[in-house]
Amino acid sequence: MTAIHDAFVQVGAARDGLDPYLACARRRGMPTVLVEAPAYLGWRRKLRRKSFDVELAVPTPEDPRQVAAALHAARVVPALVLAGFERYADSAFRLAARERVAPWPHVGPAFRAHDKAGQRTALSRHAPGIRQPRYAHMRMDGTAARLRDGDGAREQEREQRWERWEGTAVTLREMTFPQVVKPVDGGGGLSVHLVRDESERRRALNEIATAANYGGAAFAGLLVEECVVGTEYSLQCLAWEGTAHVLSFCEKVVLTEEDGDLQGFRETGHIAVAAQHAPSMLKEVAQWCAEATGYLEGPFHIDLIDGAEGPYFLEMGFRLSGFGLVALVERATGLDWAEQAFAAHADRAEPARPNCDSPRRAVAQLIVTRPEQLARAEELAASDPRVRVEATPSAPGVHEFTEPDLASLAADRQRHAAILGKVQLEDDRIDRLRARLRHCAAGGQAG
Known part of the structure; x- marks a missing residue:
């Protein structure tokens, strides 16, 4: 077997x-390697997704030791290792450090991608001026998909023990309802629940304790936080030599949806504008978040909610955003977020600056999950060329996979197989764009 040198490895x-990193690597003539769980490799092939030069099936890509062993067996010598999906961000950074290749050491010699609980702790210690919802962090038993609750504790005793985990609230009873319960290491809104009382919270805690993460593993822990009411926003950023560069600023549309007998969330719409139109205070927040987490180089995004007292930090991701945000950022700014990140890591190239003289232009997208949303978008598109509807390929049939494969794919089937299409919108007036986006989104349950 011939060795593959100077490869780009995407976990x-x-x-x-x-x-988008695939095109960046190919422009540089780098061999491309994708590492994924076996079931998802089969799933994406059925969807006719872009192929990498080498695709390696690894049972648990979140384990960098398994990934390193697979690369060694395939005689792949990486030059750059990046995550393509949030679930595997920490694995990619740890693998790069282990192999001593980019983005190590410039990302931070000892950088680890903090999970949601780690981010809250880092900000509390190093950026206490950033507001956070009051929360409690609860760990999971690493040997079983259940909360660490002692030796067979009864329900009431579990609740008392849950209250002892760390957070900005000393006990769960200090926190007011409604609350949000979510895994510390989930992605894409997976197993995030809105609860209105103790009974719903107990059901949500038990549901997450037995649910599976992407790839089929148990969640590492969870957060219970007070629900802040307001509009959600996100920042799309790139860190370079310790400085956070904000590329764009998005206003979100987040809908509630039924998830069994609980309420879940789906981040469905984004309105994006170039960073120069974002409040300057949010650019400071991006810098504080990068410094607090020790993230010196690479793409990242920050989710915030604008509550009655101002913006509250929700979470951040140390990678490119999903759900088509890379393409949306380019439409809003003219900048290729993926290419900027890849060039920083592979070429040691400073990020390009957006054109601050360009007129304000707002673009938006809607991820369609209900036929009613699709019908409203198609009605608008029939009379306005600035509204475009893109269909999503149908999900593969379950009969094409084994039962273990379907268990591994459960999270993907729940969060991604329901997507029917994507709607692209643009307008010179952000108020009109917002109204059209919300009109289409209202074909689903308003949130």
Whole structure:
């Protein structure tokens, strides 16, 4: 077997199908290698997603030791290792450090991609000026998909023990309802629940304790936080030599949806504008977040909610955003977020600056999950060329996979197989664009 040198290794496939790093690597003549769980490799092939030169099936891509062993067996010598999916971000950074290749050491010699609980702790310690919802962090038993609750504790005793985990709230009873319960290491809105009382919270805690993460593993822990009411926003950023560069600013549309007998969330719409139109305070937040987490180089995004007292930090991701945001950022700014990140890591190239003289232009997208949303979008598109509807390929049939494969794919089937298409919108007036986006989104349950 011939060795593959100077390869670009991507840990995890982008669930939106873009995989923008693939084109970046090929422009540089780098061999491309995708590492994924076996079942998802089969799933994306059925969807006819872009192929990498080498595709390696690894049972648990979140384990960098398994990934390193697979690369060694395939005689792949990486030059750059990046994550294509949030679930595997920490694995990619740890693998790069282990192999001593980019983005190590410039990302931070000892950098680890903090999960949601780690981010909250880092900001509390190093950026206490950033507001956070009051929360409690609860760990999971690493040997079983259940909360660490002692030796067979009864339900009431579990609740008392849950209250002892760390957070900005000393106990769960200090926190007001409604609350949000979510895994610390889930992605894409997976197993995030809105609860209105203790009974719903108990059901949500038990559901997450027995649910599976992407790839089929148990969640590592969970957060219970007070629900802040307001509009959600996100920042799309790139860190370079410790400085956070904000490329774009998005206003979100987040819908509630039924998830069994609980309420879940789906991040369905984004309105994007170039960074120069974002409030300057949010650019400071991006810098504080990068410094607090020790993230010196690479793409990242930050989710915030604008509550009654101002913006609250929700979470951040140390990678490119999914759900088509890379393409949306380019439409809003003219900048290729993936190419900027790849050039920083592979070429040691400073990020390009957006054209601050360009007129304000707003673009938006809607991820369609209900036929009613699709019908409203198609009605608009019939009379306005600035509204475009793109169909999504149908999900593969379950009969094409084994039962273990379907268990591994459960999270992907729940969060991504329901997507019917994507709607692209643009307008010179952001108020009109917002109204049209919300009109289409209202074909689903408003949130």
